[in-house]
Amino acid sequence: MRYKTISIIMLILCLTLVGCNGDAEVVESVNLIEEELTIGLEESNPVDMNQESDEQSEEVQEEVDSEDVVEEEEEVLPEGMAVNPLTGLPVREEAIEHRPVAVTINNLYSALPQSGISQADIIYETLAEGGITRLISVFQDIESVEKLGPVRSARRYFLDFALDQDAIYVHYGEDPAIMNVHAQLGVANLNGLSYLDTIMCWRDNSRVAPHNVYTNGEKIMAAWETVGYRKEKKEDHDMAFDFNEGDEVFQGTGQALKVSIPYSYYITGEFVYNEEEEVYKRYHFNEEHIDANTGEILTTKNIILQYTNIYQRPGDTEGRLDMDSIGNGKGVYISDGMKKEITWEKTGQYDPTQYYDENGNRLKINKGNTWICVLPLGTEVSFE
Incomplete structure (x- = not known):
């Protein structure tokens, strides 16, 4: 103008x-x-071509940044959820505010079906005396378990599994030879065969003793509160697992669609891969391994075979066993229908067992629950 x-x-x-x-x-x-x-x-x-170009670039960058924000928002956990350090998957935020809980579960045929173990993040399965196995089931979110059992007695090497995860160890009775070991090692244990019995346990009258002792998350927390053990996890405790990011399929060196593990004359554990669900389904005693709480077969995303020296304890009239849980050895990691050779190492009583790949790097596993089979040297596991 x-x-x-x-x-x-x-x-x-x-x-x-x-x-x-x-x-x-x-x-x-x-x-x-x-x-x-x-x-x-x-x-x-004035007409400045450089300015126009810069403005266009800024607009494009703003669009890209906007897309990045959307992607980041999609990866954010829902409100009230956090990452479970035992599985890498979401879990209630309150659940990670305390230490995990490890519970000894009876695995005799007459104790089946067990209750609550489908909610375990990690299950250790290994031999006890007489060719039987027991399951040391580890839970981060123990409060959500409404019925868990049958609960059975402790063995010396079970303590190492609990220490691996800095877990509170729950059991009902124990090997007399380790009665003082808890105190010596500083293991935070809750023994139902004590004054904690009515606080932590109940008996299911539909089951025959000794396969009738049960507990749940609420009762375990009440017993924990009664004893006053530390609730917070150790800040310097190194977790056993690193997890893969994303949904990449594990590339192993051999096929493992079916894994058969002969623990003894009494029991062979089997895992069969389900490609649709991308998990292994568990069988034993030639039948599905069922959780009574859900009526469904147990599944696991990861399987670790850990070989070590397992031996009968000298002078034990009941034939009880012990194992070299501190040291190192060979193993196998199994997931997504594949397997590969690994190694393991535990350098001290309070140091968690670490697993390594063929290059000596810390093993990365898929997100999800893990079944760790601790086996005698020379156990011939078959893969199909």
Whole structure:
């Protein structure tokens, strides 16, 4: 608008000059006016190609950033949820505010079906005396378990599994030879065969003793509160597992669609891979391994075979066993229908067992629950 006004004024001046001067002077004056107007317009509306390019780049970058924000928001856990350090999966936020809980579960045929073990994040299965196995089931969210059992007695090497996870160890009775070991090692244990019996346990009258002792998350927490053990996890406690990110399929060195583990003459554990669900289903005693709470077969995402020296304890009249749980050895990691050779190492009583790949790096496993089979040296596991 300002330049239009100037143009009119300049035109009037030119007309005035016509009356006073010749045509040549008028043409020169008009040319000057056009030149000044052009310069004025350029100053008023400069066209900067670099600026336009920068603005377009900023717009594109803003769109990309916006997409990144959306992706990040999709990865954020729901409100009230946190990452379970035992599985890498979401769990109630309150559940990670305390230590895990490890519970000894009876695994005799007459004790089946067990209750609550499908909710375990980690299950250790290993031999006890007489060719039987017991399950040391580890839970981060123990409060959500409504019925758990049958609960059975402790053995010396079970304590190492609990220490691996800095867990409170729950059992009903114990090997007499380890009665003082709890105190010596500083293991936080809750023994139901004590004054804690009615606080922590009950008997299911539909089951025959000794396969009738049960507990649950609420009662375990009450017993824990009664004894007053530390609730917070040790800040310097190194967790046993690192987890893969994303949904990449584990690339092993051999097929493992079916895994058969002959623990003894009495029991063979089997895991069969379900490609649709991407988990292994568990069988033993030639039948499905069922959780009575759900009526469904047990499943696991990961399986670890850990080989070590398991031996009968000298002088034990009941044939009880012990094992070299501190040391190192070989193993196998199994997931997604595949397997690969690994190694394991436990450097001290309070140091968690670590697992390593073929290159000596810490083993990364898939997110999900894990079944750890601790086996005698020379156990011939078959893979199909």
